[in-house]
Amino acid sequence: MTTLYGYFRSSAAYRVRIALNLKDLEYDQVPVNLVKGEQRSETFRAHNPQGLVPALVTDDGTTLTQSLAICEYLEELHPSPSLLPLEPAERARVRALAQLVASEIHPLNNLRVLKYLVHELKVDDEAKLAWYRHWVTTGFDALEAMLSREAGSGDCCHGDTPTLADVCLVPQVFNAERFECDLTPYPRIRRIVANCRALPAFQRAAPSEQPDAS
Amino acid sequence: MTTLYGYFRSSAAYRVRIALNLKDLEYDQVPVNLVKGEQRSETFRAHNPQGLVPALVTDDGTTLTQSLAICEYLEELHPSPSLLPLEPAERARVRALAQLVASEIHPLNNLRVLKYLVHELKVDDEAKLAWYRHWVTTGFDALEAMLSREAGSGDCCHGDTPTLADVCLVPQVFNAERFECDLTPYPRIRRIVANCRALPAFQRAAPSEQPDAS
Incomplete structure (x- = not known):
């Protein structure tokens, strides 16, 4: 199962949630509380040394970071419905x-x-x-x-x-x-x-x- | 001819110059002096309402903005040598x-x-x-x-x-x-x-x- 590390109010995590939903993909969520500083914890940095949400862990355990890079990845793997025009x-x-x-x-x-x-x-x-x-x-x-x-x-x-x-x-x-x-x-x-x-x-x-x- | 509106010290314009060069594409340059505020002029904003460099005007007169969007465009039109892996x-x-x-x-x-x-x-x-x-x-x-x-x-x-x-x-x-x-x-x-x-x-x-x- 795909897992999204995010935070409810993070704009960047919100972007990835929209993209996942538009493509009708299922995912688990692991909240990372930015106000409490959990993004700086050792546990989270093991996933993402940037200490930023979102991070998306795919089925095969690969961790992807940076919301736009994640959205482009989703677009390449699941091209329909498309988030980018053709031309x-x-x-x-x-x-x-x-x-x-x-x-x-x-x-x-x-x-x-x-x-x-x-x-x-x-x-x-x-x-x-x-x-x-x-x-x-x-x-x-x-x-x-x-x-x-x-x-x-x-x-x-x-x-x-x-x-x-x-x-x-x-x-x-x-x-x-x-x-x-x-x-x-x-x-x-x-x-x-x-x-x-x-x-x-x-x-x-x-x-x-x-x-x-x- | 492709025309790049840029500024020698702008990081974002520098990115596009590298991408154009890696793909061996020819281009004219029109300097926009950021220190003098030329990016806020009416003339430049007619090309790019963002008032930011770079802007790339293609052969057919289309203006493209935002350095990473421009690089992805160059990659799609001129895939070799590639700036992105395949997988x-x-x-x-x-x-x-x-x-x-x-x-x-x-x-x-x-x-x-x-x-x-x-x-x-x-x-x-x-x-x-x-x-x-x-x-x-x-x-x-x-x-x-x-x-x-x-x-x-x-x-x-x-x-x-x-x-x-x-x-x-x-x-x-x-x-x-x-x-x-x-x-x-x-x-x-x-x-x-x-x-x-x-x-x-x-x-x-x-x-x-x-x-x-x-």
């Missing part, structure tokens, strides 16, 4: 939208970075929130522009069925809502996320539905 | 090593983030350097552990020929050297980077060799 330039568009979230927004706003701001740089709550919102705004401004003006967009980020881009966008919006970012300037993003959230694969992947939700 | 779990390993650099280290240390630290959070030079080195150390500790203990590693990050992982690692090490990070704890990383730097594709991609180098 190379369209695949590049989907991957760029995914990377815009995964490389430009999320890395700046995850728990370990916010902790560094507070503990090492002695940043107060207000400045921490401003930091968080600044990177969401910068990234979502670009994403909204791309989704609005590029012909590929549909009910989802690319076309009318979920791709890797939606797999990344939905957890990022969940996260932005937690930090009370103003999403009114992003009607296209909001519409796409609402469409995705209506799908069972996204619903079952939601943080509130996980065994470690609190 | 899905090995491809996942290479992509995870690439993402470890591209999502966990580089986004925290690029110019716009360092500027935010200085201008908005009023962080002094020493604390800025400590921030930079903290994320390099965290990332390289994990990378060194993976490269040392995993069977896939060779003269390069995976096997003995360059992959997407080396395409990301070499620019990150260049960057770390610029900020005088101590790389003595990372013998495996240093050996791999030395091997890559001996190859013409990497040499021609180096920042010092670009038309806008200063």
Whole structure:
């Protein structure tokens, strides 16, 4: 059985849950409590020296890390339903939208970075929130522009069925809502996320539905 | 002709130059001076609303963004020499090593983030350097552990020929050297980077060799 090491609120683990669900794959979950620092334990680092979730342990015991690498692996092994279009330039568009979230927004706003701001740089709550919102705004401004003006967009980020881009966008919006970012300037993003959230694969992947939700 | 919008010192543009060179593809370069803020100009944003380099404009006028998405596109259109192994779990390993650099280290240390630290959070030079080195150390500790203990590693990050992982690692090490990070704890990383730097594709991609180098 495939085992997902994750945490209910981790955006990156949430991405992998969505991908697994969209492909209708069964998996066990092992929660790693990031707030308690369990990702730094010897036991977990034996699976993933990065000390990061998610890690996916496959049937044959191979450990895979980094959410986008895991999603590409799932796509290669279980190509249907597909998370990427067929045509190379369209695949590049989907991957760029995914990377815009995964490389430009999320890395700046995850728990370990916010902790560094507070503990090492002695940043107060207000400045921490401003930091968080600044990177969401910068990234979502670009994403909204791309989704609005590029012909590929549909009910989802690319076309009318979920791709890797939606797999990344939905957890990022969940996260932005937690930090009370103003999403009114992003009607296209909001519409796409609402469409995705209506799908069972996204619903079952939601943080509130996980065994470690609190 | 393919046109690369980049900046000689940008890690992400450097990655794409290496990939283009490894695949022996010809391209024009249009420099976008990040220090002067040219990436925020109307002209450049018409190509890429993200206001980020690199952007690759293909023969038929399609603009591609996000370095890893561009590299995957080049891989799909020009599969030989390959930047990814054939077997899905090995491809996942290479992509995870690439993402470890591209999502966990580089986004925290690029110019716009360092500027935010200085201008908005009023962080002094020493604390800025400590921030930079903290994320390099965290990332390289994990990378060194993976490269040392995993069977896939060779003269390069995976096997003995360059992959997407080396395409990301070499620019990150260049960057770390610029900020005088101590790389003595990372013998495996240093050996791999030395091997890559001996190859013409990497040499021609180096920042010092670009038309806008200063």
